[in-house]
């Protein structure tokens with residue numbers, strides 16, 4: 001088990017700044033997800049940790065010791081490559097055995113480990129296949145994963161390990177990773193562009209964009225207390241509703257108003273540094289909007305624009321005057337275009353963002 | 363009605379197939395005929411070779427093939443008392459050609475592969491300039507550099523030596539070797555090599571365990587090209603050799619019979635001379651095709 005620290009890591013490819021000062025601490029034995037859109041710098045960060053890319057500035061420490069001077073082949077990390085990077089001229093067995101052979105394991109130990117990991121990933125029947133390029137995408141992915149998991153390194157780096165699988169297998173693999181982590185008790189850094197996947201496998205998630213970690217937090221905090229507009233919109237499905245308006249101090253706290261709409265904000269403390277009359281963006285999650293008449297505070301009449309029935313829930317698109325909102329409600333509801341409903345926006349579940357900086361204001 | 367149309371389409375298809383085959387056969391005959399005529403001439407006596415109209419049916423003779431090896435140049439000179447270029451004792455020239463080709467190909471390939479890998483992977487400062495510079499050495503017409511090299515070789519004592527020819531051909535072939543091999547190494551995904559580094563291989567092992575096996579086809583194509591380059595080279599071999607190191611192309615050009623030109627004899631040498639090239643092309647045809655299209659394949663990406 002190894003504790004990984006990354007300090008002020010920078011890396012450019014020509015004019016492209018892939019990493020612009022990344023700081024991250026991964027506790028020994030923790031599984032941390034690195035969540036960000038494509039081009040955020042996830043792969044670059046993992047490759048720097050693995051030692052196959054050399055950072056321009058900053059430091060990487062394993063258990064407090066800098067590893068920058070340790071070459072990749074002695075750094076003792078295992079990495080799953082997004083592109084699988086299977087050795088095309090080797091059989092499936094030889095691919096998985098490769099890292100063990102390079103470490104001069106005995107033939108019996110290699111054989112035992114390869115078979116065990118193949119069993120675990122359900123690819124034992126593929127071990128004799130000569131040409132890995134003839135495998136299906138899902139099979140290649142599991143072979144690459146087996147090659148990563150076959151040994152016991154200081155750190156596992158997994159770069160989008162299940163993003164090319166079909167939905168069913170993905171779901172299975174998410175649970176599989178949790179189980180693997182419980183069994184291996186190893187430090188794992190897991191990159192993914194899918195927030196559901198990140199939330200499913202990791203206790204802590206680092207949201208990365210444009211080479212900077214925006215927020216490093218628990219899934220619950222990322223959902224409830226995002227640090228800025230990007231984190232709020234990147235996480236959650238359907239995307240969080242955002243309205244632009246003005247906030248004013250009123251008798252019992254604060255009130256947000258936009259054309260034809262006034263929302264009482266009950267989660268803003270009296271001590272808040274908000275400026276009376278300043279322009280803000282208000283965000284509310286579709287899951288927090290209640291499609292029922294309710295007496296407290298912010299009830300509105302809204303018109304149904306569309307409804308997507310997904311089985312256990314229904315996504316409703318609503319119009320409130322000039323504002324368009326999405327809401328999620330339990331069960332299969334049948335709404336028709338133009339139906340009028342009463343909705344409720346809970347004043348304690350909204351998030352305010354500064355219009356110019358996009359930072360959240362609490 | 364439908365039947366009629368079907369018939370017409372059927373006939374169309376037959377005509378098309380026949381035309382395709384016809385053109386293919388004509389093209390093949392066009393390219394094969396000179397080789398056929400060469401081999402045929404080598405199997406004719408002098409009189410048969412000169413007969414008009416040309417003979418298409420005759421009793422083949424292997425006399426020419428025996429003559430080029432059996433008659434000793436020195437013996438004939440002893441008899442006639444003058445130095446002659448004779449199509450005899452051909453094994454020396456074939457031996458020279460083999461030695462020169464084989465050695466220079468090995469050196470050029472080894473150096474070329476390492477240089478190409480460095481350029482492709484480590485991209486030293488000025489890679490593009492250097493790569494252009496390497497290629498530019500092949501842009502001058504050979505005849506322009508021939509005279510300086512001749513004097514240069516004379517003064518260095520490289521004239522009429524194996525080493526001289528081998529060095530020259532190595533230098534000739536290096537640009538091809540570097541450019542071709544670099545383009546093949548460029549196609550090997552970086553991630554595969556990085557995976558091997560993470561899996562515990564140092565860069566030397568990554569090179570021969572991971573990168574090299576990926577480019578074997580390209581290596582085959584490259585070696586094929588280099589061999590043909592050297593095997594066919596005439597100008598420099600003519601300028602820089604005398605009898606001791608003379609290669610086959612020069613020998614063919616200078617061949618005289620005892621009385622006039624003996625075409626049967628020359629054809630026999632040429633037949634033997636193109637044989638290794640034909641075998642090579644046949645064995646390596648898959649690689650050579652890839653090698654020839656490497657530019658377009660990469661361009662399409």
Ligand SMILES: Nc1ncnc2c1ncn2[C@@H]1O[C@H](COP(=O)(O)OP(=O)(O)O)[C@@H](O)[C@H]1O
Nearest residue numbers: 013016018036037038039040041042043044045
């Ligand atoms: N080898 C490279 N050469 C040039 N640019 C690169 C290279 N690798 C990554 N980049 C750039 O760096 C940025 C981050 O890429 P990457 O780390 O692959 O992001 P992610 O894995 O999050 O999708 C992107 O803009 C990408 O184009």
Ligand SMILES: [Mg+2]
Nearest residue numbers: 042043082159
């Ligand atoms: Mg990536």
